[in-house]
Amino acid sequence: MSPKTVLYVEDNAFNRKIVRQLLGSTTYRLVEAIDGEQGVATAIDTLPDIILMDVQLPNLDGLDATRRLRQEPLTAGIPIVVVTSFALSGDEQKAMEAGATAYLAKPYSPRDLLALIRKLVPEG
Amino acid sequence: MPQQCPNAADEGDRRVTQPPPNPGQTFGAAGPGRLDGFLLTRTPLGRLVRWVAGLQTSVRSKLLFAFLLIVLLLIGVGATSLQILSSMGRHLRGLDEAHERVHWTQQIEHALALQMHYTAIALVRRDEAAVAQILRENNRFNDTLARIAAAAPPDERALIQQIRVSQDDAMAVVADIANSIREGKIDDALHALTAREDPLYRTIEGLVRQVVHAEETRMATFRAGVTAATHRSLIAIGAFATVAILLALLFGFVISWSFILPVQAAHEFLGQVAAGNFGVTVATANRDEFGALAENMNRMSRDLKRLDEEQRAAAAELRSLNERLAQASRAKTEFLASMSHELRTPLNAILGFGELMLDNLYGEVPESLREPLLDIQTNGRHLLRLINDVLDLSKIEAGRMELAPSEYVVSDMLETVRASLRSLASEKGLDFVVTAAPDLPLAYGDGKRLAQCLLNLAGNAIKFTKEGRVEIAAERRGALLVYRVSDTGIGIPEDQLDDVFAEFRQVNATISREYGGTGLGLSITKKFVELHGGRIWVESTVGKGSTFSFEVPVRLPDGRGA
Numbered sequence: 165m166s167p168k169t170v171l172y173v174e175d176n177a178f179n180r181k182i183v184r185q186l187l188g189s190t191t192y193r194l195v196e197a198i199d200g201e202q203g204v205a206t207a208i209d210t211l212p213d214i215i216l217m218d219v220q221l222p223n224l225d226g227l228d229a230t231r232r233l234r235q236e237p238l239t240a241g242i243p244i245v246v247v248t249s250f251a252l253s254g255d256e257q258k259a260m261e262a263g264a265t266a267y268l269a270k271p272y273s274p275r276d277l278l279a280l281i282r283k284l285v286p287e288g
Numbered sequence: 289m290p291q292q293c294p295n296a297a298d299e300g301d302r303r304v305t306q307p308p309p310n311p312g313q314t315f316g317a318a319g320p321g322r323l324d325g326f327l328l329t330r331t332p333l334g335r336l337v338r339w340v341a342g343l344q345t346s347v348r349s350k351l352l353f354a355f356l357l358i359v360l361l362l363i364g365v366g367a368t369s370l371q372i373l374s375s376m377g378r379h380l381r382g383l384d385e386a387h388e389r390v391h392w393t394q395q396i397e398h399a400l401a402l403q404m405h406y407t408a409i410a411l412v413r414r415d416e417a418a419v420a421q422i423l424r425e426n427n428r429f430n431d432t433l434a435r436i437a438a439a440a441p442p443d444e445r446a447l448i449q450q451i452r453v454s455q456d457d458a459m460a461v462v463a464d465i466a467n468s469i470r471e472g473k474i475d476d477a478l479h480a481l482t483a484r485e486d487p488l489y490r491t492i493e494g495l496v497r498q499v500v501h502a503e504e505t506r507m508a509t510f511r512a513g514v515t516a517a518t519h520r521s522l523i524a525i526g527a528f529a530t531v532a533i534l535l536a537l538l539f540g541f542v543i544s545w546s547f548i549l550p551v552q553a554a555h556e557f558l559g560q561v562a563a564g565n566f567g568v569t570v571a572t573a574n575r576d577e578f579g580a581l582a583e584n585m586n587r588m589s590r591d592l593k594r595l596d597e598e599q600r601a602a603a604a605e606l607r608s609l610n611e612r613l614a615q616a617s618r619a620k621t622e623f624l625a626s627m628s629h630e631l632r633t634p635l636n637a638i639l640g641f642g643e644l645m646l647d648n649l650y651g652e653v654p655e656s657l658r659e660p661l662l663d664i665q666t667n668g669r670h671l672l673r674l675i676n677d678v679l680d681l682s683k684i685e686a687g688r689m690e691l692a693p694s695e696y697v698v699s700d701m702l703e704t705v706r707a708s709l710r711s712l713a714s715e716k717g718l719d720f721v722v723t724a725a726p727d728l729p730l731a732y733g734d735g736k737r738l739a740q741c742l743l744n745l746a747g748n749a750i751k752f753t754k755e756g757r758v759e760i761a762a763e764r765r766g767a768l769l770v771y772r773v774s775d776t777g778i779g780i781p782e783d784q785l786d787d788v789f790a791e792f793r794q795v796n797a798t799i800s801r802e803y804g805g806t807g808l809g810l811s812i813t814k815k816f817v818e819l820h821g822g823r824i825w826v827e828s829t830v831g832k833g834s835t836f837s838f839e840v841p842v843r844l845p846d847g848r849g850a
Contacts (some may be wrong), residue, residue, distance in 0.1 A: 178637035185644060188738065193786040220629060271636035271672060274643050 173203030200224025234263035302646035354539035370522035399429035550578035567593030696735030719757035744809035753777035
C-alpha cells in the first residue's frame with residue numbers, strides 16, 4: 165500500500181520541524197506549506213490524505229482556507245484538522261463550521277497529534 | 289407679579305398645559321380666578337396690591353393696621369348712633385312735656401266749665417254750699433294753672449299771666465254775685481253773671497285755646513324732629529356700615545393677594561425646581577417676610593444650579609473617563625489575546641521538542657538528562673497555565689468570556705478531573721477520593737469550564753495539603769448541582785476568607801513562594817460559577833482544612849453562555 169500523505173500548513177518553522185521529525189519515524193509522507201494561499205494550492209496539487217491547518221496564517225487564514233478547500237470538489241472530502249493557538253471558547257465551533265473534521269488546541273502534544281492522525285487516516 | 293398679569297384672566301388651565309420654562313427664566317405667581325384676575329389687572333387694585341406688598345413692614349403689622357382701621361370705623365358708628373339716640377330722647381321728652389301741658393290745659397277748661405255750672409246752680413238754689421263749690425273749682429283751676437306756668441316755655445308765660453288776671457277778675461265777679469245772692473239782689477246777681485262774668489269766661493276760654501294750640505304746634509315740631517333724627521341715624525349708620533364693609537373687602541382683597549401672589553409664585557417656583565429646572569428665580573414685589581423668603585429661595589435656586597452644573601460637568605468627565613478606561617480595557621484584552629497567541633507558538637515548540645526527546649525520537653535519552661527534561665516540561669506546562677489564566681481573566685473582566693454550553697455527564701467530568709490530578713496527589717502521598725451521588729442527571733452547561741473550576745479547587749487543595757486527604761464530591765440538590773472540594777490542609781484564617789476569591793490573593797506572600805500558583809485560579813473559578821448563575825463559598829479552620837463548595841443549575845437557562 166502506498167504511503168499516506170500529510171499536508172501541514174503552518175508558518176512557524178519550529179512547529180513544522182516538530183511535525184517533520186514526528187512523522188519521520190512513521191510511514192507518513194509530509195508536504196508543507198507556509199501560508200493559506202500556498203496551502204490551498206498545494207492541497208489541490210497534491211491531493212493529500214489528511215491536512216493539518218493552522219488558524220493564524222499570513223495571506224489567507226486557516227479557517228478561510230478550510231472553507232475554500234471544502235468548496236473545491238477535488239479536496240472537499242479530505243479530512244482537515246484545524247490547529248489553533250487561540251483556545252478561545254467558540255473557536256472549536258468556528259473551526260467545525262468552516263468544515264474542519266477535527267480541532268486541536270496549541271500547544272498540542274506531538275503524541276496526541278500522531279494519535280489523531282492515525283485515527284483519521286491509518287498508516288498505509 | 290406684573291409679568292403674568294396679561295394672562296391672569298384665562299389662568300384656569302394654563303398651568304397644566306404651559307410648556308416648562310427655560311432655566312433662568314423669571315416668573316411670578318399664576319392662577320388668580322376670573323374676577324380676582326380682572327380686579328388685579330384692570331383696576332388700580334393691582335397697583336395697590338403691589339404697593340402693600342412693597343411696604344417695608346412685617347405681615348403682622350399690615351394685618352394689625354387693617355383690623356384696627358375697621359375697628360375704628362365701628363367705634364365711629366357706635367358714637368354717632370349714641371349721639372343720635374340722645375337727640376331723639378330729648379325730642380321725645382319735650383313731646384311728653386307738651387302732651388302733659390295739653391292735658392292740664394284741658395283740666396283748666398273743665399274747671400272753668402264747672403265754675404260756671406256751680407255759679408248758675410248758686411243762682412238757682414241760693415245757698416252757701418254752691419258758692420263753696422265754686423271756690424273749690426277755682427282753687428283747682430289755680431293749682432293746675434300754677435303747674436302749667438311752672439312747666440311752660442317762656443313764650444307761653446305772658447298768655448298764662450293773662451289767664452290768671454282774667455281768672456282773678458272772674459273770681460271778683462263771683463264774689464260780687466255771691467254777695468248779691470246773700471243780700472237777695474237776684475237781679476244784680478243775674479246781671480253780674482251775664483254782663484261781667486260771662487265775657488270774662490269767654491276770654492279765658494279763648495286764652496286756654498291759644499295755649500292748647502301753641503302746645504300742639506310745639507308737639508308737631510317735636511314729632512318732626514324725631515322723624516328727622518330717625519332718618520339721619522338710618523343714613524349715618526347705613527353709610528358707616530357700607531364704608532366698613534367696603535373697607536373690609538378692600539383690605540381683605542389687597543392684603544390677602546399681597547400674600548397669595550408670593551405664595552403662588554413660590555409654589556410655581558418650587559414646582560420648577562422639583563422638575564429639575566434649576567436656576568429659575570421667583571419675582572415678588574414683597575418686602576416683608578415673603579420677600580425675604582423669595583430672596584432665600586432665589587439664592588437656593590442659584591446654588592442648586594451651580595451645584596447641578598458642577599455635578600453634570602463631573603458626571604461628563606466621569607463618563608469620558610469611563611469610556612477611555614473601557615477603551616483601554618478592550619485594548620488590554622486584545623493585547624493579551626494576541627500576546628497569548630505569540631507566547632503559545634514558541635511554547636508549542638518547546639513542549640513539542642521536549643516530548644519528542646522524552647519519547648526517544650532523537651535516540652535513547654540518558655537517565656541523567658531525563659529529570660531536567662521533565663522539569664522543562666513541567667515548567668513549560670505551568671507557564672501555559674499562567675498564560676491561559678491571564679487570558680481567561682482578562683476576557684472575563686472585559687465581559688467577553690462566553691460559556692459554550694452543551695450536555696455533559698457529571699461523572700465523566702469528575703473522572704477527567706480525577707485522571708488529571710491522580711498522579712499529583714499520589715506523589716504527595718495523599719488520599720484522593722472522588723465521589724459522585726448515584727442519581728446525578730445529564731447536565732447542561734459549560735462542562736469544560738466547570739472541570740477547569742474543579743481542577744483549580746482540587747489542585748489548590750493538593751497543593752496546600754501535606755498529609756491526609758483531598759475529596760471531590762458532587763450531589764444534586766433540587767435544580768442545583770453542588771460540587772464540594774475538601775482537604776485536610778493548612779486552612780485559611782477567618783479574617784481572610786473574604787479575600788480568597790480576589791485576584792492575586794494568596795493568604796500571604798510566603799505561602800505563595802512556598803506553594804507556587806498564579807493566584808488567579810480561585811478568582812477565575814468564582815467568575816465561571818457566576819457566569820453559570822451559581823455561587824461559590826468556603827468554610828475553613830486553620831490547621832484542620834478547608835472546604836470549597838459551589839452550586840450551579842443542573843440545566844443552564846437559555847440566554848446564558850454563547
